[in-house]
Every structure is written in structure tokens, then in C-alpha cells.
Amino acid sequence: MPLEAFEIKERTLRVSHMAETLVASEIIKLAGEINEKIKNGQQIYNLTIGDFDPSVFPIPIELEEEIIRAYKEHATNYPPADGLLETRQAVSNFLLSREGLEYDPKTEILMSAGARPLIYAAYQTLVQPGDTVIFPVPSWNNNHYTHLSHAKKIEVIATPENHFMPTAADIRPYLKDAALVALCSPLNPTGTVFTEEDLREICEAIVEENNSRGEKEKPVYLMYDQIYWVLTYGETKHFNPVTLVPEMKDYTIFIDGLSKAFAATGVRVGWSVGPARVIGKMKSILSHLGAWAAKAEQVATARYLNRTSDVDNYLDRFKKEVHDRLDGFYNGFMELKNEGFRVNAIAPQAAIYLTVQFDLHGMKTEEGIVLATTKDITKYLLEEAHVAIVPFYAFGDDENSTWYRLSVGTCRMEEVEMVIESLRRTLAKLS
Numbered sequence: 001m002p003l004e005a006f007e008i009k010e011r012t013l014r015v016s017h018m019a020e021t022l023v024a025s026e027i028i029k030l031a032g033e034i035n036e037k038i039k040n041g042q043q044i045y046n047l048t049i050g051d052f053d054p055s056v057f058p059i060p061i062e063l064e065e066e067i068i069r070a071y072k073e074h075a076t077n078y079p080p081a082d083g084l085l086e087t088r089q090a091v092s093n094f095l096l097s098r099e100g101l102e103y104d105p106k107t108e109i110l111m112s113a114g115a116r117p118l119i120y121a122a123y124q125t126l127v128q129p130g131d132t133v134i135f136p137v138p139s140w141n142n143n144h145y146t147h148l149s150h151a152k153k154i155e156v157i158a159t160p161e162n163h164f165m166p167t168a169a170d171i172r173p174y175l176k177d178a179a180l181v182a183l184c185s186p187l188n189p190t191g192t193v194f195t196e197e198d199l200r201e202i203c204e205a206i207v208e209e210n211n212s213r214g215e216k217e218k219p220v221y222l223m224y225d226q227i228y229w230v231l232t233y234g235e236t237k238h239f240n241p242v243t244l245v246p247e248m249k250d251y252t253i254f255i256d257g258l259s260k261a262f263a264a265t266g267v268r269v270g271w272s273v274g275p276a277r278v279i280g281k282m283k284s285i286l287s288h289l290g291a292w293a294a295k296a297e298q299v300a301t302a303r304y305l306n307r308t309s310d311v312d313n314y315l316d317r318f319k320k321e322v323h324d325r326l327d328g329f330y331n332g333f334m335e336l337k338n339e340g341f342r343v344n345a346i347a348p349q350a351a352i353y354l355t356v357q358f359d360l361h362g363m364k365t366e367e368g369i370v371l372a373t374t375k376d377i378t379k380y381l382l383e384e385a386h387v388a389i390v391p392f393y394a395f396g397d398d399e400n401s402t403w404y405r406l407s408v409g410t411c412r413m414e415e416v417e418m419v420i421e422s423l424r425r426t427l428a429k430l431s
Contacts, residue, residue: 047410124149329420
């Protein structure tokens with residue numbers, strides 16, 4: 001090929017710097033390896049997925065019936081760009097009755113096809129190229145959304161001593177230059193939550209920073225992802241910024257939706273609530289993307305959320321089933337730890353995740369192979385125990401972190417003891 005033609009071809013193949021440098025998802029890579037093993041007939045306990053198996057955790061039957069009804073009523077044309085008013089009103093009532101959050105359905109609530117478009121719109125609305133975004137690690141995808149927004153990231157390293165939740169002391173040193181703080185509680189990947197004191201101190205620090213800024217300066221906003229907030233267990237309580245510190249209402253954008261609370265990830269109904277001006281700009285962005293939730297699903301969501309007793313009955317049953325699995329795994333890991341194996345876990349607090357630890361670096365397999373890296377450990381657990389879990393480095397943590405996310409969204413109750421026993425046999429082979 002002539003050099004001139006080669007240079008033209010090279011120029012044609014180039015893409016934007018953002019696309020060229022966007023890091024592929026480690027979770028998707030791991031999922032590909034797991035699916036290939038399953039395809040080849042291997043029995044894999046797949047505890048990686050932040051999703052639900054509908055045969056294990058179906059959506060509420062009443063919601064399903066309302067979706068079918070809405071389609072039979074031919075609710076299949078475009079919805080308004082910010083969502084049906086009846087759906088926004090139902091969301092407003094739901095948040096007011098269960099969290100004490102009061103937002104105007106006409107101007108302060110935005111519907112979308114799940115939470116992801118809302119997170120993207122929040123970043124695009126609040127973050128200019130070169131702005132600074134603060135977020136904890138581990139956390140879900142904030143590193144990628146920061147990259148998509150051409151922003152600078154400040155990664156706050158959270159620790160197991162605080163259940164991997166960041167504190168005001170972690171965040172405060174960076175607030176002066178920040179445009180956005182991105183937090184999630186209950187947290188994906190850990191299934192842990194903010195304490196009332198820790199969240200209050202973070203919010204007070206944000207308010208203090210904004211009070212120090214001039215009238216023409218952009219404030220620092222808080223994007224508060226609470227998509228799992230309904231799923232708390234035992235004595236655990238969910239707290240939100242606006243209830244704790246009312247001044248935060250001007251600076252907080254909530255990310256929320258049906259997906260996790262009702263095992264309805266594929267239904268794709270999410271909502272964001274926040275200051276009218278911010279929500280209006282997010283609406284404009286999403287209107288160009290066409291990222292609205294399907295009209296029939298919005299009609300169904302409005303009707304279902306207004307069926308309070310049905311919602312309560314579903315959540316009571318659903319939460320017990322999820323918690324039973326999380327508790328079963330936690331107790332199993334404590335048994336393994338007490339037996340002398342180098343594992344650990346944090347007691348389940350919320351969501352569908354359990355934080356577990358495999359501190360196996362430097363140990364040898366029966367074949368004499370040293371588990372030198374976390375990738376070695378992950379591979380060993382997959383190939384020997386047939387257990388698939390997600391290492392925290394997939395959520396921005398250090399590549400040799402010993403901590404993992406275990407998800408129960410596709411797990412049947414009888415599999416809990418099977419997984420623990422498989423791990424017991426596998427760990428016993430190490431020296």
C-alpha cells in the first residue's frame with residue numbers, strides 16, 4: 001500500500017480523543033468470560049450481575065398487569081419529554097409519603113428510560129470540560145461519566161473501616177475547586193449506606209462551600225444516586241441530603257427509579273428530582289437523545305405507585321427474600337473466616353450486594369501456581385469454585401484490592417449453601 005494511501009486510511013480510522021481513551025467495562029469483560037463457560041456447559045454460580053433473574057425475582061404482578069393494560073389501551077405514542085404528568089405526580093406522592101421529600105411534579109421531576117440517561121444528563125448539565133468531579137472509589141461508573149464529560153476526577157478512596165462510604169473529611173479538601181460531588185447510597189458495589197452523621201457533615205460542607213462562593217460563581221452540586229434506597233434491611237435506615245440539611249434542596253439532584261426497588265430493570269422507568277432550573281436543562285438534553293421511558297410503562301408506573309397496599313405487600317416480600325440471601329452468604333463467609341480461611345464480609349445493610357473479601361495474594365494452588373494478583377484470585381475462584389464475583393477494581397479501586405461485590409439478584413436460596421461449600425473446598429486446596 002502506498003504511504004499516502006496508508007496515511008489517509010489511518011486518518012479515517014481515528015475517532016474522538018474521548019472515545020479513543022474511554023475504558024471498556026471490566027464487568028462486561030468478566031461477564032463475557034462467564035457466559036462462554038456457561039455456553040460450554042459449565043455450572044457457574046454467577047453472582048456478578050447487578051440485575052435480577054425474572055424467574056427468581058419477578059416484577060410485581062400488579063405492575064405487569066398495568067403494563068399489559070396500558071398497551072391494550074394503545075399507549076404507544078411519544079410521551080412528553082419530561083414524562084407524563086400523571087407519572088410525575090405519582091412519583092411526587094411516592095417520595096413525599098415515604099421520604100418526606102416535596103417536589104413539584106410540573107417543574108422538579110424528570111422521567112427517563114432508567115437511571116443511566118439521568119446520570120448522563122446531570123453530568124452534562126452541571127459539568128463543563130475541565131471542571132472537577134469528586135466521587136468515592138469504589139463506586140459505579142462515575143469514572144466513566146467524568147470521562148464522557150471531559151472533566152477532571154478526584155477519586156476519594158473509601159475504606160472498609162467505614163464500610164467503604166466516604167466522609168466529609170475525605171471530601172472537604174477538594175470542594176473549593178469542585179463542580180459536582182457524585183454520591184450513591186445505598187452504594188453500588190458495597191450494599192452499604194451513609195450514617196446520618198456522615199451524610200449530614202458532607203452536606204454541611206457543601207453548603208459552607210457554596211455560601212463562600214460569589215453570586216456569579218457556579219455552585220458545587222451533589223448528585224445523589226439513591227436507586228436502591230427502598231432496599232434496606234434490619235436496623236439500617238436510608239438518609240437523604242435534603243431532609244438532613246434543607247439548604248441542600250438548591251444543590252441536590254436525586255437519581256431514582258423503579259429498576260432496583262421493584263426488580264424492574266428492563267421496564268426502564270427512572271426519575272430525577274431536583275431544582276427546577278437544573279431539571280429543565282436535563283430535560284432539554286434528554287429530549288435530543290430520545291431517552292424517555294416508554295409511554296405504556298409510564299402509564300403503568302403511575303397506576304401502580306398509587307396502589308399503596310400492593311406496593312407495600314410486594315416490598316415486604318421482596319425485601320425479605322433478598323435479605324435472606326444476603327444474610328445467608330454473610331453467615332457463610334463468617335463460618336469460613338472462623339474456620340481459618342482468609343475471607344471476610346461486611347454485614348448486609350441494603351441493596352442486592354454483599355461486600356466480601358478474599359485475601360489470598362501470595363497463596364499457592366495445588367499445582368504450585370502463586371496467586372500473585374487479584375485477577376489471579378478472581379480466575380481461580382471462577383475456575384475452581386465455579387463462583388463468579390466482581391472485584392472492586394472494576395469500580396475504580398486499586399487493581400489489587402482484595403474486596404469484591406457479590407450480587408444475589410439471580411441467586412436461588414438453595415444455592416447459597418452450595419456456593420459456600422464450593423468455596424470451602426476450593427480454599428482448602430490453597431497453601
